[in-house]
Amino acid sequence: MSSTLNFPPHGLLNIDKPSAMSSRLVVTKLEGVLAPLAVGHAGTLDPLATGVLVVCVGRATKLVDYLHRFPKTYVATFLLGQASDTEDITGEVEVIANSRRPSRAELEAALPQFTGSLMQQPPAFSALKVDGRRAYKMARKGKTVALQPRPIIVHRFHILRYEYPQLEVEIECGTGTYIRSLGRDLARAVGTEALMSQLRRTAIGPFAIDAAISFEQVRGDNVESLLRPSLLAVDQMPQIVLDDEQMMALQQTGVLFGLPQYPHPELAALTPTGRLFAVLVSSKTDRWKVKTLLR
Secondary structure, three states, rough: OOOOOOOOOEEEEEEEOOOOOOHHHHHHHHHHOOOOEEEEEEOOOOOOOEEEEEEEEEHHHHHHHHHHHOOOOEEEEEEEEEEEEEEOOOOEEEEOOOOOOOOHHHHHHHHHHEEEEEOOOOOOOOOOEOEEHHHHHHHHOOOOOOOOOEEEEEEEEEHHHHHHOOEEEEEEEEOOOHHHHHHHHHHHOOOOOEEEEEEEEEOOOOOOOHEEOOOHOOOOOOHHOOOOOOOHHHOOOOOOEOOOOHHHHHHOOOEEEEOOOOOOEEEEEEEOOOOOEEEEEEEOEEEEEEEEEEO
């Protein structure tokens, strides 16, 4: 049976976020040109930062949680011998008098303790909530912010360039990692302080900076040609192609029976034309339930 089901456009935009603009503002501007399509983003970048911001359009806004599973890669520059309340150059900067100047060898030797599964102390100026309030709002008012260490994972952390006081590094990590805090902790491990002066995200999973576009390039009449397939958000999952009857069954009942067994607990279900239709989750040996439906 040929597919007769039609769906509004949905997909992912690989946006190169400019500096001095929040991730939310990028989304707001895109909402203005793409209405009535829903727009959202996966992986907030602070205004100081630039680089890859994956923007979800239409039904793909349901895929944000899956995008968070991808590792993220950053190139960051730190200034050693300096500190600030925000841990970057946007805060109150203090130059440490007679600060120690570690050698590159010392920095290299300290790096292994900041890779793997770690507990990280988040910065006070962060979007994390304390008793329902954003930590950075409390910190701006001079209030003491008590944030608990959080588990993170750092896959790679290596030095690209070091000319004191500038230290440029590349970091690949999981979601929830504060790059400025990694620089802070590395500096303290070698007897000094550091603040972050630049940050550029160069990749989120399959979304690389080399393929990113400006949000200003996106218009209502060209967005479909710029959208990357929603399937990229779940490309680590096994895939199955559905026919029209199976798609109708999922829309009506949310369940499919008789599918093959897969070692992965989640399954990407595609339309006959290869577009992502749903993410299914195994509930019994031959029963798969809808976890996320794009229709």
